[in-house]
Amino acid sequence: MTTLAANQRRLGAEIGGVAVLHTWGQALTHHPHIHCVVPGAGLSPDGTRWIASRPNFFLAVKPLARLFGRLFLKRLIAAFNARALRFFGDLAPLAELDAFAGRIKAMQLVNWVVYAKRPFGGPAQVLAYLGRYTHRVAIANSRFVALDEDHTKVAFTWKDYRQTARQRS
Template sequence: MAARMEDLLPVEYFHVVFTLPTPIADIAYQNKSAVYGLLFKASAQTLLTIAADPKHLGARIGMTSVLHTWGSAMTHHPHVHVIVAGGGLSPDGTRWAACRPGFFLPVKVLSRLFRRLFLEGLLMLHQAGKLAFFGNLSELADPDTFAAHLVPLRKANWVVYAKPPSAARRRYWLI
């Protein structure tokens, strides 16, 4: 069913993208269900947590997420696109708390929390035996090797961006 313009809230919308770094994308390729599920969970929790923080928006937000597993170069490039309204309900549910025009949430803050939540979740998946490794990743089955593999990822910048969508994207959402 196609959405209609009048079905949207009369507020600014934002397009937020959470991308997995290549060393994690390789793990995701061999563990699609577990890692893609974690990608959805960590990205949503990141947005909900930062948006609820009174230092940022102080609101309960809603979102729609879509998984893309391939990039424009047709290489494995898992990332989640999130469409989110530029605001949300106040904690008591009595008013709309709008974000600043043209600015949703700070991407550096989003990126750091997303990185932490995702890596913690990935480690828990490994400890629970829910990840399998084959070929050149088979050594990651060992807990110590896996933990060492994650160390440089804890300090790396993870790609998260948020911007108002283009007019073309807004039309696409309505299809």
């Protein structure tokens, strides 16, 4: 975002923001994604004025998705080469160079997704949004629907956002 926002053709400003990393989705499956809150404006390169974006538009999502994917993979490769990554469970084979390189190659073909919401109404809405993502447990008690006698199997509800009905697992 900072790279695109700094471009004079886009915003021409230095921006800041807050990001929260999630590694799971509603059904508790592996689904890494980031939630960001960014002001729709920034400081001019010389730091003397505030540059606001156009109403209802901040940064184009397609260039942002392409740039994010490219930079993410570049830094992931650097971390692998520096031996700064650890792989566990089903991902353990990725510790081997050939397996890692194959996964990177596959990820280079993926269309990375960026979703941008409309601007918040004000500070209260920003805090409510961040609170939902930073101050809750992975699964709330209200979603549990069954527990077996040995307490080894749990059923809970989850929302499949491709459908409208709640699912049960």
